[in-house]
Structure formats: C-alpha cells, structure tokens
Amino acid sequence: MLFSCLPMQRADMGRAFEIERACFAEPWSRAMFEGEFLHEYSRALLLRMEGGSQTEIIGYLFFHLVADEMHVLKITVSPEHRRCGGAGQLMKAGMSAAVKQGAAMAFLEVRRSNAAAFLFYESLGFERVGIRPAYYKNPGTEDAIIMRKTLQGGNHGFTDWD
Ligand SMILES: CC(C)(COP(=O)(O)OP(=O)(O)OC[C@H]1O[C@@H](n2cnc3c(N)ncnc32)[C@H](O)[C@@H]1OP(=O)(O)O)[C@@H](O)C(=O)NCCC(=O)NCCS
Incomplete structure (x- = not known):
C-alpha cells in the first residue's frame, strides 16, 4: 500500500475528526482539534492512502515540540486500514520532522x-x-x-536518574 504523510490542513480536519469519533470511546472534541492549530509548538500530520488519481485520508498524528522533546499526543488509523504499515510510516515521518526541528527524545x-x-x-x-x-x-x-525513544545523539536536555 502506498501512503503519504503531510501536514494536516484545516480543510482536512473534518475527515480526521470522523475517524476520531469512530475510534475512541472518549474522542477529542472539535474544539480540541482546532486548538492544535493555534499553538506554535503543535504539529499535526495526516496519513493518506494513495491510489492512482484517488487519495483517502485514513489517519493522523498529533504531537508537540517542547525544548528538545517530541511529545506524542495521539496517533490513529481508521480500523479498516490497520496492520498495513500506515501508522508506522506516519510515526517515522513525525519523528523525522521532530528531529529536523531539534528534538532529541520522544515521549508518550x-x-x-x-x-x-x-x-x-x-x-x-x-x-x-x-x-x-x-x-x-x-x-x-x-x-x-x-x-x-532516543531520536538522535542521546544529547537530551536532562540527566538520567541512574
Ligand atoms: C495503534 C495504531 C495507530 C496502529 O496502527 P497500524 O496502522 O495498524 O500500525 P502498523 O500497521 O504501522 O503496525 C506496525 C507494527 O506495530 C505492531 N502492531 C500494530 N498493531 C498491532 C496489534 N493490534 N497487535 C499487535 N501488534 C500490533 C506490529 O508490530 C506491527 O507490525 P506488523 O503488522 O508487521 O506485525 C492503531 O491500532 C490505532 O489507530 N488504534 C486506535 C487508536 C489508538 O489506540 N492510538 C494510540 C493511542 S493514542
């Protein structure tokens, strides 16, 4: 299966929100989705399944970038498209974007x-x-x-407990 992972635009939010409501007993509200577009530290990526001239939104990832840390808030793939590697590609795209913006560690x-x-x-x-x-x-x-997960270097901004 061919996937693409690109930043979520406001216009895509409706379909992502439908997936949210189908997948979680306690889904985020529309206001919470919209709120993620307001913060400078917030990132949202959309997972699309590519099929010739047609593409279908099948998942999304929200994360925050705080100092040198990536904080994963949520990743979701629509139930009928799971176990095809989509979420894996999406997380890798998110981690790669986070590293480019200076993240050394990811937490969730x-x-x-x-x-x-x-x-x-x-x-x-x-x-x-x-x-x-x-x-x-x-x-x-x-x-x-x-x-x-260590994303790069192990050069994160705190000292391990041990
Ligand atoms: C978790 C979730 C995002 C995984 O999406 P996915 O597209 O199915 O994941 P992938 O196909 O990329 O899976 C990659 C690997 O993860 C592991 N994995 C994923 N789902 C699994 C499952 N149900 N059981 C066991 N291993 C699983 C496997 O190692 C898998 O590799 P494999 O298929 O070659 O064995 C998806 O199940 C989901 O949307 N769940 C509901 C929302 C949720 O709970 N999100 C996380 C908390 S916010």
Whole structure:
C-alpha cells in the first residue's frame, strides 16, 4: 500500500475528526482539534492512502515540540486500514520532522490496557520508562505507561536518574 504523510490542513480536519469519533470511546472534541492549530509548538500530520488519481485520508498524528522533546499526543488509523504499515510510516515521518526541528527524545503515554498501541510503539523502538498511576479517568480509572525513544545523539536536555 502506498501512503503519504503531510501536514494536516484545516480543510482536512473534518475527515480526521470522523475517524476520531469512530475510534475512541472518549474522542477529542472539535474544539480540541482546532486548538492544535493555534499553538506554535503543535504539529499535526495526516496519513493518506494513495491510489492512482484517488487519495483517502485514513489517519493522523498529533504531537508537540517542547525544548528538545517530541511529545506524542495521539496517533490513529481508521480500523479498516490497520496492520498495513500506515501508522508506522506516519510515526517515522513525525519523528523525522521532530528531529529536523531539534528534538532529541520522544515521549508518550499509553493506556495500560491498549496492547495494540503498546506493541506498536515498541515496534518503533519506544521503551517503557514509567507509570502514571490512575492517569486516565474516562472510561474508568487506568494507569498510563510512559514510553520513551532516543531520536538522535542521546544529547537530551536532562540527566538520567541512574
Ligand atoms: C495503534 C495504531 C495507530 C496502529 O496502527 P497500524 O496502522 O495498524 O500500525 P502498523 O500497521 O504501522 O503496525 C506496525 C507494527 O506495530 C505492531 N502492531 C500494530 N498493531 C498491532 C496489534 N493490534 N497487535 C499487535 N501488534 C500490533 C506490529 O508490530 C506491527 O507490525 P506488523 O503488522 O508487521 O506485525 C492503531 O491500532 C490505532 O489507530 N488504534 C486506535 C487508536 C489508538 O489506540 N492510538 C494510540 C493511542 S493514542
């Protein structure tokens, strides 16, 4: 399958928002989507499936760039297009853009019960580095697993605990 990963434009937000509502029990609101276009540190990439003259929006990635860190907020692929490598390409495009803008480390949180997402992040080299107890409140209280990946150099702006 052929994919493209490009910055999300406001005009694309409607389809991305439909995917959001189809994929999450507690989807982001439209205002939260729109809010991501307002911050200088916020980035949104869109995943398209390319098919000759036709293209279809099938996923998206939101992340923030803070100091030399990439903070992954959300990555989603529509259910019928999963396990085709799309999210992998999208994350790699996001990490590559983050590195070009100076990011040395990437961080994210994932629900303890979200095995698919955990394995997906692990497949990209993210490692479990901690737990935020009872981080998620809806639906039900659930821990977040914190994951981290070195993007370049290991020259990040803090000292490891050990
Ligand atoms: C997590 C998610 C983005 C993965 O998207 P995807 O397009 O299916 O991922 P890829 O096809 O690029 O998968 C790459 C690798 O990740 C791992 N992986 C992905 N989904 C997996 C699953 N359901 N079970 C086990 N491993 C999985 C595999 O190693 C896979 O490689 P393989 O297919 O060759 O075995 C997708 O399942 C999704 O949108 N889930 C709902 C939203 C979500 O939970 N997002 C993350 C938290 S915000």
